Amino acid sequence: MDARLAAIESTRFNVVANLAFTWAGEDLAQPVRYFMAIANAPSPTKDALSLGLLEGALDPDGHGLQGVLELTAEGRLLVRRFRRRAGSGFV
Incomplete structure (x- = not known):
């Protein structure tokens, strides 16, 4: 696996x-x-965007943000790996 994704x-x-x-x-x-x-506010969602695991845009809406986001190929890979580990009890 790519060292960046492992990190x-x-x-x-x-x-x-x-x-x-x-x-x-x-x-x-x-x-x-x-x-x-x-x-x-700090957010794992905004972090995922900055890490390139999500793509799309969050636009200002009053004091918040809204938008449609989707997983990138790297994001899908990491979620699949997370699911496998969760299923095996190693999370």
Whole structure:
């Protein structure tokens, strides 16, 4: 596996877990509509965007952000790996 993805898995576990939770039971190729209540708050979703695991745009909506995001190929790979590990009890 690419060293960058291994580093994300080990150091940004919260980001990968958030993506797996968001797409739980969903098709990983389907986009998801996001609504974030506070635009300037730290967020695993915004971190996933900056890491290139999500693509799309979050646009200002009052004090929050909203938009449609989808997993990139790297994001789908990390979510699949997370699901396999969760199923085997090694999360």
